[in-house]
Amino acid sequence: xxxxxxxxxxxxxxxxxxxxxxxxxxxxxxxxxxxxxxxxxxxxxxxxxxxxxxxxxxxxxxxxxxxxxxxxxxxxxxxxxxxxxxxxxxxxxxxxxxxxxxxxxxxxxxxxxxxxxxxxxxxxxxxxxxxxxxxxxxxxxxxxxxxxxxxxxxxxxxxxxxxxxxxxxxxxxxxxxxxxxxxxxxxxxx
Numbered sequence: 001x002x003x004x005x006x007x008x009x010x011x012x013x014x015x016x017x018x019x020x021x022x023x024x025x026x027x028x029x030x031x032x033x034x035x036x037x038x039x040x041x042x043x044x045x046x047x048x049x050x051x052x053x054x055x056x057x058x059x060x061x062x063x064x065x066x067x068x069x070x071x072x073x074x075x076x077x078x079x080x081x082x083x084x085x086x087x088x089x090x091x092x093x094x095x096x097x098x099x100x101x102x103x104x105x106x107x108x109x110x111x112x113x114x115x116x117x118x119x120x121x122x123x124x125x126x127x128x129x130x131x132x133x134x135x136x137x138x139x140x141x142x143x144x145x146x147x148x149x150x151x152x153x154x155x156x157x158x159x160x161x162x163x164x165x166x167x168x169x170x171x172x173x174x175x176x177x178x179x180x181x182x183x184x185x186x187x188x189x190x
Contacts, residue, residue, distance in 0.1 A: 027051075052104075053114040055097070070126040075134040078127070079181050088170045088177070095161045102162070124150055140185060149184055156180050 027048055031038045045051040073081065081087055104111045127150055134140035160167065160176050167173040 052111050075139050082177050088173045
């Protein structure tokens with residue numbers, strides 16, 4: 001499990017780029033790759049699961065700080081946000097961690113629970129509000145099922161990032177996002 005690309009552990013509570021996970025990595029191996037000692041890792045985290053839970057929580061904080069205030073955005077602004085190179089790079093960088101999260105559900109449900117509580121559910125709530133506003137202002141058809149749209153969006157993104165071959169670059173992923181938004185959020189017929 002790589003904690004920092006430069007091989008050093010940060011002074012922040014959780015190194016955000018702890019995304020190159022190996023499920024069998026020991027705390028000793030994690031510490032060695034982070035350029036620190038096993039004891040230093042254990043001073044911060046109870047065990048490897050605790051370390052991953054903290055990384056997941058920090059992932060949300062980093063994404064939120066770079067993506068902006070969702071609560072005030074329109075559907076068009078969200079579309080533009082997902083098209084940004086920085087946003088796509090964040091999505092691509094979290095692909096391996098997301099794969100590990102999904103793979104950990106049976107053995108370590110607390111990791112997925114942390115991801116749900118700290119990242120996914122807050123995003124769903126905000127995205128749901130954006131979709132409800134879009135229905136109210138006519139940008140989205142009034143009969144649209146917000147929960148189904150969110151599940152379709154999340155499912156499509158997971159399928160593209162994890163189940164099919166990984167996008168080769170930012171432009172390929174941007175093209176996919178454009179097609180996805182066009183399908184999910186087509187202008188309502190008048």
